[in-house]
Amino acid sequence: MLDRILKRFFSKRALFLLSAVVLIVARTVVAEKEQLLAAGQLSVHEIEERLQECPLVQSLNEHKRATSPQTSSLIARIFSVLFPGSPAVNALLATLYISGPPNFLLALCPPNIDPSSLSIMVAFAVGGLLGDTLFHLLPEIFLGEDSPEHVSFVLVEPNRNLLLGVAILVGFVTFVAMDKGLRIATGGEGGHDHGHSRAHAKDEKKGAAATGVDVVGGEARNRKKGNKSSGNAVKKSGNKEVSASVKLGGYLNLIADFTHNITDGLALSSSFYASPTIGATTTVAVFFHEIPHEVGDFALLIQSGFSKRAAMGAQFVTALGALLGTVIGIAVQEWGSGDPLDGARGRAQGLAGTSLTWGDMLLPFTAGTFLYVGTVAVIPELLETGPNKGKELRNTLLQFVAMAAGAGIMLM
CATH class of the missing domain: 1.20.5 (Single alpha-helices involved in coiled-coils or other helix-helix interfaces)
Incomplete structure (x- = not known):
């Protein structure tokens, strides 16, 4: 007991x-x-x-x-060769990579190229953009990048995730406003997508039915010989008459393209400051998107009355927008990402009392723009179908395969 x-x-x-x-x-x-x-x-x-x-x-x-031992893959070695410097240097190199080759490829493009024929390449670019956004950017924004050598910890702060979500929404809405403004300025035509010629072809056919004009090879010709063209035809390029609205659409598209390239530069700078891996994958995604994008804009400029040389020169000028965006992003990261803790009292002096700074807002902002470009701006073009059901089914299958390939590259 x-x-x-x-x-x-x-x-x-x-x-x-x-x-x-x-x-x-x-x-x-x-x-x-x-x-x-x-x-x-x-x-x-x-x-x-x-x-x-x-x-x-x-x-x-x-x-x-x-x-999970660290392995040095071929892709990692290639990235280390392409991006050997600091985040600022790597961002500038990435801007050169995405701006130079796509613009030089325009010299090989025929002037009468139809951008709607680029649907397979556009689908591949959509897979790359969405894959980079969903697999890399969003996890990096909210959780940070995983390290192969040590475990990582996430600091949970009130309002931090809320602010990051707001930045994503602001990036998305910014492109909505830009696209909407372009459509208003062109009277409903245009829009920042790759299917410019399809919309203009539809408008020409509608105009032909209403005014007695034949559409031959995409060109509007008056049925009555000797009749002068209507008052809105302001310029001729060979035998092709370019209307004022189409001409305006070409110039407004250059403005939209310049703005779009600025956001590409912001995306590159913010991603390289997040991590080398995120920067490299974002560069790949932007590069594959830029090829059909530049070709589509090149075809629109040709349709707007530009010569091939003038269209190429205009595309090189808009490419400077990417360099401007990269420089702005580097400046924000270097001078807008200081220590958010107050040295005297230790309180968070970042945005809304969190540890976030203005530099931290660039990556979610660009993720929002990528979401818009990869969905709203491009998906409607892939949804368009023609009367030939068999051909459309084959094209749809190829588009899904190309989209899966683009996303698969991001998984690598």
């Missing part, structure tokens, strides 16, 4: 002592962390480094390295 009482007493006493020790240790750790933060001695990055010194975290790091 006495033995059972002593065992129960000592077991309860041991449990009480163990609980007290755990409580003291927990209070000590919390008090030390609050003291360091209150004194402004640790930033968020420094807290991450201190956590890596914890024995439990070091054990997790060893387990991670043992179960």
Whole structure:
């Protein structure tokens, strides 16, 4: 009887002592962390480094390295050769890569190319853009990039995810406003997509039915010889008459293209400052999108009365928008991403009391623009069908295969 009482007493006493020790240790750790933060001695990055010194975290790091060893793949080696410098240097190099080759390819394009024939390439670009946004940008925005050598920790702050979501929405709505403004300025024509000629061809056919004009080879010709063309035809390019609205659409598309390239530059700069891997994959996605985009705009300029040389020159000028966007993004990252902690009191002095800075808003903003370009601006073109059902089914299958290939490259 006495033995059972002593065992129960000592077991309860041991449990009480163990609980007290755990409580003291927990209070000590919390008090030390609050003291360091209150004194402004640790930033968020420094807290991450201190956590890596914890024995439990070091054990997790060893387990991670043992179960998922880092391998040097061919793609990683190629990226290291293409982007060997700092984030700013790599962003400028990426801008050169996405602006130079697509524009030089225009020299090989015939002047009468139909941008609607680029649907397979457009589908491939859609897969790349959406794959980069969903597989890389959004996880990086909310969780950060995984490291192959150590575990990572996410600081959960009030309003942080809310602000990041707002930045994504602002990027999306910015392109909605730009596209809507372009459509209003051109009287419902145009829009920032790759199927420009299809819309103009429809308008020409409607105009021909109403005014007695034949449409031959995409050109409007008066049925009555000797009759002068209507008052809105302001310029001739060979035998082709270019209406004022089509001419205006060409110039407005150049403005939209310049603005679009600025956002591409912002995307490249913000992604390289996030991580080299995110920057490289974003460069690949933008590059594959730029080829059909530049060809489509080139065809629209030809239809608007530009010569081939003038259209190529205009495309090179709009390519400077990407360089401008990259420089702006680098400036924001370098001077707008300081330590958000107040050195005196340790309070978060970032946006809305969080650790976010203006530089952190660039990546979610560009993710919003990518979502718009990859869905609203391009998907409606892929949904258009013709009267030949068999041909459309084959094209649809090829488009899905191309879209899956674009997304698959992002998974690599």
